[in-house]
Amino acid sequence: MSTAATGYYVPHDARWPIVGSIGLFIFFFGFASWLNDGAFGKEMFFIGMAITIFMMFGWFGLVAKESEAGTYSPQVDASFRLCMMWFIFSEVMFFAAFFGALFYARTFSGPWLGGLGGGGAEMTNAVLHTGHDYVWPSNGPGDVGGKFVPMGWFGLPLINTLLLLSSGVTCTLAHHAIRAGHRKPFILWLLATVTLGFIFMGLQIEEYIHAYSALNLKLTSGIYGSTFFLLTGFHGFHVTMGAVILLVVAIRAMRNHFSAENHFAFEAAAWYWHFVDVVWLGLFIFVYLF
Amino acid sequence: MSSNDVTHHAADDHNHDHGDDHGHHGPAPGLMRWVTTTNHKDIGTLYLWFSLVMFFIGGAMALVIRAELFQPGIQIVDPMFFNSMTTMHAIVMIFGVVMPAFVGLANWMIPMMIGAPDMALPRLNNWSFWIMPFAFTIMLSTLFMDSGGPAGGWTLYPPLVLQMGDSFAFVIFAIHFLGISSVMGSINIVATIFNMRAPGMTFMKMPMFVWTWLITAYLLIATIPVFAGAVTMLLTDRYFGTSFFSAAGGGDPVMFQHIFWFFGHPEVYILILPAFGIVSSIIPTFARKELFGYDSMVYATASIAFLSFIVWAHHMFTTGMPLAGELFFMFSTMLISVPTGVKVFNWVATMWRGAMTFETPMLFAIGFVIMFTVGGLSGLMLAITPADIQYHDTYFVVAHFHYVLVPGAIYSLMAATYYWLPKWTGNMYDEKLGKMHFWISTIFVNVLFFPMHFVGLAGMPRRIPDYSLQFADWNMIATIGAFGFGFSQLMFVYIIVKCVRGGEKATAEVWEGARGLEWTVASPAPYHTFETAPTIEPSTVTR
Ligand SMILES: [Cu+2]
Numbered sequence: 001m002s003t004a005a006t007g008y009y010v011p012h013d014a015r016w017p018i019v020g021s022i023g024l025f026i027f028f029f030g031f032a033s034w035l036n037d038g039a040f041g042k043e044m045f046f047i048g049m050a051i052t053i054f055m056m057f058g059w060f061g062l063v064a065k066e067s068e069a070g071t072y073s074p075q076v077d078a079s080f081r082l083c084m085m086w087f088i089f090s091e092v093m094f095f096a097a098f099f100g101a102l103f104y105a106r107t108f109s110g111p112w113l114g115g116l117g118g119g120g121a122e123m124t125n126a127v128l129h130t131g132h133d134y135v136w137p138s139n140g141p142g143d144v145g146g147k148f149v150p151m152g153w154f155g156l157p158l159i160n161t162l163l164l165l166s167s168g169v170t171c172t173l174a175h176h177a178i179r180a181g182h183r184k185p186f187i188l189w190l191l192a193t194v195t196l197g198f199i200f201m202g203l204q205i206e207e208y209i210h211a212y213s214a215l216n217l218k219l220t221s222g223i224y225g226s227t228f229f230l231l232t233g234f235h236g237f238h239v240t241m242g243a244v245i246l247l248v249v250a251i252r253a254m255r256n257h258f259s260a261e262n263h264f265a266f267e268a269a270a271w272y273w274h275f276v277d278v279v280w281l282g283l284f285i286f287v288y289l290f
Numbered sequence: 291m292s293s294n295d296v297t298h299h300a301a302d303d304h305n306h307d308h309g310d311d312h313g314h315h316g317p318a319p320g321l322m323r324w325v326t327t328t329n330h331k332d333i334g335t336l337y338l339w340f341s342l343v344m345f346f347i348g349g350a351m352a353l354v355i356r357a358e359l360f361q362p363g364i365q366i367v368d369p370m371f372f373n374s375m376t377t378m379h380a381i382v383m384i385f386g387v388v389m390p391a392f393v394g395l396a397n398w399m400i401p402m403m404i405g406a407p408d409m410a411l412p413r414l415n416n417w418s419f420w421i422m423p424f425a426f427t428i429m430l431s432t433l434f435m436d437s438g439g440p441a442g443g444w445t446l447y448p449p450l451v452l453q454m455g456d457s458f459a460f461v462i463f464a465i466h467f468l469g470i471s472s473v474m475g476s477i478n479i480v481a482t483i484f485n486m487r488a489p490g491m492t493f494m495k496m497p498m499f500v501w502t503w504l505i506t507a508y509l510l511i512a513t514i515p516v517f518a519g520a521v522t523m524l525l526t527d528r529y530f531g532t533s534f535f536s537a538a539g540g541g542d543p544v545m546f547q548h549i550f551w552f553f554g555h556p557e558v559y560i561l562i563l564p565a566f567g568i569v570s571s572i573i574p575t576f577a578r579k580e581l582f583g584y585d586s587m588v589y590a591t592a593s594i595a596f597l598s599f600i601v602w603a604h605h606m607f608t609t610g611m612p613l614a615g616e617l618f619f620m621f622s623t624m625l626i627s628v629p630t631g632v633k634v635f636n637w638v639a640t641m642w643r644g645a646m647t648f649e650t651p652m653l654f655a656i657g658f659v660i661m662f663t664v665g666g667l668s669g670l671m672l673a674i675t676p677a678d679i680q681y682h683d684t685y686f687v688v689a690h691f692h693y694v695l696v697p698g699a700i701y702s703l704m705a706a707t708y709y710w711l712p713k714w715t716g717n718m719y720d721e722k723l724g725k726m727h728f729w730i731s732t733i734f735v736n737v738l739f740f741p742m743h744f745v746g747l748a749g750m751p752r753r754i755p756d757y758s759l760q761f762a763d764w765n766m767i768a769t770i771g772a773f774g775f776g777f778s779q780l781m782f783v784y785i786i787v788k789c790v791r792g793g794e795k796a797t798a799e800v801w802e803g804a805r806g807l808e809w810t811v812a813s814p815a816p817y818h819t820f821e822t823a824p825t826i827e828p829s830t831v832t833r
Contacts, residue, residue, distance in 0.1 A: 007821070008486070010408045013318065013326045017417035025424040028467055032428075032459035035529045059413070075485060079410035082481040090473050090515045097519025097549055101534055109542030119612065142538030145531075219530055223540035226532035230523070 009071050016059040023051030060248075064265065068257060077264055084268040088275050091238070095279055098234065102227045102286060110134050110223070113141055139222025149215040150224065153288035156207045160200050161284050164239075167196035168277045171246075171270050181260035183253065190250040190266075193273065197243035204236050231287055235279055242276045245269045316817055325420070328412035329817060330397045335714075336419050337394025338707075341387045342783070344426070348382035349776050351375045356738075356772035358755050359765050372755040373441035378433065380444035384561065385468050386426055388695070391703050392564040393418070393475050396503050399710065400479065402808040402815065403497045403832075405488025405824045410481035418475035425467035432457035432464075443753060445550060446521065448535040448543050452528050462525045469514045476507035476514075483507075488807075490826030494588070497806050497833040498581065501588050502567030505595045509556045509563075512599075517553035520546060544609055551602035559598045562694060563591060565662075565702030566633060569655045571806070571833075572709050573637050576652035577644025578803035583636040584833065590629035590636075597626050607675050608682045616675045623673040627666065634663055649801070650724030654705035657697055657732055665693030668743065683753075686746025692739045696775075697732070704731075704782065711789050712796035716814030719789040727785060730778040737771030805831050 030044025066072065072080075111117050114134025115125030125132060129141035137150040151157065174189035208229075211217040219229045249266045252258070258266060317323050317332065324336060354375045358366050367375070397415065401408055409415045433439040437455020440446070451458070483504045487496070496504075524546070526532040533539020535546045566587075574581045581587065603611060603619040611619075637659050646652075668690040672678050681687060704727075711719050741764035746752075750761045757765065796813040811819050826832060 008407050010412050010818075011328050014328050014413040014416045015326055017413060017420050018325050020417055021420045021424045024421070024467060024470070025428070028463035029428060029460070032463050035459045036456040038456070078485045079481045082484055083411055083414070083477050086477045086480055086511055087473075090477070090511045093512050094515035094519050097516045097523075100516075100549060100552070101519075101523065101545060104545045104548060105541060109537075109545060110540055112542075113537060113540060117612075119610075138540040140533060140536070140538050140540030142536075144533050144536070144539035219526075219532060222533045226523075226526070226534050226539070226541065230526065230532065 008073060009066070009076050011066075016055050016062065019058070020052060020055040023048050023055050027052055064252065064257065067262075067265075080264055080268070084271060088271060091275065092279075095231075095234070095282075098227065098231050099282065099286065102231065105223045105227065106136055110136060110138055137224040139224055142222075145218055145221035145225055146216060148217045148221045148225070151207070151211060151215065151217060151228065151288060153284065156203050156210070157284060157288045160203050160207075161280065163196050163200045163203070164277050164280050167193045167200070168274060170196065171273050175266070175270055178253075178258055178263050178266060179260055183256070183258075186258075187250055187253050190246060190253060194243050194246045194250060197239055197246065197273075201236060201239055201243070204232065204239075228287060231283055235276070235283055238276050238279070242269065242273045246273065326416070328408070328416055330401050330409045330412070330415065331714075331815065331817065333409075333415050333419050334394045334396075334398030337390045337397060337422075340419070340422055341391035341394060341703075342786075344382055344386035344390070345779070347430075348379050348387055349779065351379040351382065353772060353776050355379065356769040359757070360769040361766065362757050362759055362762050364756055367755070369755045370438060370441055373443075373753065374433065374439035376753050377440045377442065377444050378430075381429065381440075382426075383695070384444070384557070385465075386422075388561050388699050388703070389472065390419075390422055392503075392506070392561075393479075395499075395564065395568070395703075395706055395710075396479055398714065399808060400482055400500055400503060401486065402811065402819055403500050403806055404483065404486060404491050405807050405820045405826065406482060406486035407818065407821045407823075409478050410485050411478050414474050415478050418471045418478065421467060421471035421474075425464050425471065428460050428467065429464035432460050435460070445547075445554065446524060447550075448524060448527065448546050451524065452535075458528060459525065462521045465521050466518055469518045472510050472514050476510040479503055479507040480511070488820065488823040488826050490828070490830070491832060494585070495826065495830075495832045497567070498570035498584070498587055498591075499564065499567035502563040502570075502591055505591050506560050506563045509560050509595055509598065513553040513556045513560075516549060517557075520549040520553065523549075544606070547606050547609055548603065551605045552599070554605065555602040556595075556598040558691075558694075559594060561699050562662075563594070565658065565699050566591065568702045568706045568709075569637060569658050570633075572651050572655040572705055573640050573659075574805060575709075575801050575803045576649060576655075577641045577646050579640055579644045580805075581636070581833065582639035582642075583632070586632055587636055590632040593629040594626060597622060597629070601626065604673055604678070607678045620673060620675045624670065627670050630666055634659060634666075645803075647802075649708075650719070650721060650728055651705045651709035653725065653728040654701050654708065657728065658701045658705065661697030661701070661732075661735075662694055665690055665695075665698055668693065681746065683751055684746040685742040685750045685752055688752050689739050689742035689746055692742070696739065697735050704728075707782075707786065709801075710808075711786065712800045713808060713813050713815055715790050715793075716796055716812075717789050717793035718796050719785050719793065723781060723785050723788075727778065727781045730781070731775060734771045734774035734778060738768050738775050739771070741765070741768045741771075806833055 025048070026044050027048025030041050030046075030048050032041070033039065034041030034045050108117075111134050112119075112121045113125065113129055114132055115122045115129075116134060132141035139145050139148065170189045170192040174186050174193060177183075177186040177189055217228070218225050221228075246269050249269050252265065317329070318326070324332065327333060327336075354367060355372065358364075358372055397409065400406075435455070435457040437457050439457060440451070440454060440461045442451035442454060483496070483500060523532065523534040527534050527536065533541045535541050535543045537543070570581055570587060601619055601623045603615060604623040607616060607619075648656075668686065672681055672687065672690055708719060708724055745757075745761045745764045748761065750757050798812050799809050800813060801809075807820075807824065808815070810824075
């Protein structure tokens with residue numbers, strides 16, 4: 001109907017949200033049952049996840065179709081941009097909780113358990129945790145999970161850092177390409193970014209296997225294991241999400257979806273990718289290096 | 291699906307009746323209208339009805355608590371169930387009543403106040419609401435599980451909360467689910483306020499309700515993910531063997547309290563800032579004066595939001611903290627009374643020499659100002675570390691936060707309902723019944739909560755189903771107040787239903803002194819308003 005929209009597009013008759021609610025409901029209910037070995041927990045978990053993924057493809061597909069049809073005015077575009085920015089901010093705060101836990105354990109509770117820092121710490125240490133000296137990496141006075149070797153920064157983590165940093169560069173090159181209207185280099189740089197992301201994930205899995213088999217470093221290895229695996233694990237999950245989103249963008253690019261002026265789906269994915277990059281730098285510095 | 295159906299009109303001549311409904315895109319017929327709606331007014335209505343239903347569920351839980359406390363000794367329920375009632379009452383009232391009710395008001399009013407056709411992201415808006423019933427189904431289903439509902443308090447402190455039964459995982463995931471809804475709803479509100487204002491509607495022309503919601507939405511986006519992280523750590527500690535909150539593994543249970551209250555304190559401002567906005571809209575209307583000190587109101591709101599991030603450990607004065615920490619959190623907390631005092635001063639100054647009338651919304655707004663201040667002053671007492679060591683975990687704390695939440699947040703919601711009900715329904719509510727509702731509620735709410743100050747200062751601990759004999763009299767009085775307050779809320783429902791079904795027709799302006807764009811559209815507000823943006827001149831009264 002219209003190709004250059006001027007009014008603000010208010011969609012009607014939204015069917016995907018309720019599908020998403022039902023999907024997530026089954027997912028969460030199933031997950032909770034599964035954790036308690038309840039009946040059908042596992043089945044519900046996977047069915048719920050499938051419905052949720054189906055919803056995401058349906059919903060984003062609909063938005064992509066509308067975008068291609070020229071339904072969105074620049075003002076709608078601005079709403080999408082604001083939405084993505086604030087979503088990334090919420091993600092930053094999610095990671096902040098886990099970084100906060102790491103800093104708190106390393107600066108406060110860890111030394112206190114070792115009898116440092118004044119107050120009653122020395123006495124508590126002498127009575128409750130006799131002979132426990134605080135050294136980071138720590139699995140606490142209970143030696144929870146047994147002796148382990150911490151993950152060094154050299155080797156895989158360093159390679160992964162270089163991989164992610166260069167994926168940031170290829171992502172930016174893709175952006176320059178689309179802005180200049182060069183479709184082919186755009187797709188190639190995108191695919192390069194996705195490939196680097198997946199190699200990163202492969203090496204991350206390799207690192208986990210190494211930690212479990214050779215270092216006796218596990219999720220259960222006290223506070224070090226907890227912070228190490230939850231921080232790197234949630235980051236890895238985000239890398240996977242980001243790579244899948246970029247892959248979808250690449251497929252859309254092959255179908256000639258984007259132009260030099262109109263390519264917000266790519267930009268949103270790129271912002272997300274850079275955010276994931278920055279989180280990794282924080283991880284590399286505070287989890288691996290120091 | 292009419293995907294290319296662009297709502298596009300030629301800019302009509304600027305007339306002052308902006309309620310131009312050209313008769314298309316009316317509500318879809320049948321029940322599916324409510325499931326698939328993207329209309330901000332429909333979604334606002336859904337939120338408001340949902341929170342009203344939850345208000346009675348949470349209220350029934352409160353009455354179970356008060357019934358048990360009517361007399362000393364274990365009378366009616368077993369202690370475990372009592373504990374799960376205190377826990378669920380808080381969760382339902384915070385996440386199921388006050389927050390969704392404010393979001394409902396935001397949905398209804400913000401687009402109309404800033405001259406927008408709808409919320410920025412209408413489909414996302416639908417999803418934010420339609421998560422709520424599903425998430426609360428998970429949450430409330432735990433009450434029917436073998437291990438019972440959560441009973442460790444809504445603050446979910448480990449190690450206690452880790453000792454609860456299998457329903458633990460359901461509680462955690464329900465919180466995650468609700469968090470998704472809150473964050474999406476808030477992102478939508480921020481995008482709407484930044485992007486959808488009519489031309490000429492500058493930030494400093496926005497009504498205070500819009501300002502307070504902008505800042506509230508920011509608080510939500512910043513803190514709900516932290517809460518999600520905290521409960522995720524609880525989950526992994528319980529089911530996956532991590533040691534975040536276990537000293538044996540080098541973690542610390544107190545660390546949970548820090549992370550939780552980093553969310554929890556901004557959360558209490560999430561529950562009160564929109565109330566400030568409502569009261570700042572109502573008082574000028576019925577005082578027939580402009581809001582006194584609008585600019586300082588905006589800055590005070592922003593200061594409160596900033597300070598709310600650096601005061602969290604005032605909930606932990608007795609848990610153990612270095613002395614420097616206790617001092618810092620004491621002083622930063624006391625500092626909040628400065629911007630809050632600015633607000634109370636401005637409300638009073640707005641009324642000063644105003645041509646005041648006392649319709650029901652105004653009564654609730656004035657009740658808010660007075661009784662919220664009572665709660666604020668007991669908060670100031672609790673901020674003083676050495677005093678707090680005495681008050682901690684007593685009924686004095688319960689009295690404090692119920693004064694800011696019930697005659698505070700809940701009163702603001704009632705004020706808002708009476709104030710905007712004619713705009714929503716096109717009918718006036720029954721003024722006589724409304725006034726009666728106010729006076730009966732106000733008497734009972736004080737009978738209910740004021741004695742808690744006394745028993746609290748005398749040392750009665752909270753969250754315990756039994757108490758020592760000397761507290762018996764005041765507890766009996768509080769319980770009478772509780773049942774009186776609880777049952778008088780049936781009047782509220784009756785008045786709303788009566789108003790929805792009919793009544794004296796409301797004018798577009800509704801109130802003589804009403805200010806702002808929402809009063810320029812017809813009553814009831816047409817299904818679509820401001821499809822063509824109104825032009826706001828510097829002289830247009832928008833707040
Ligand atoms: Cu607080």
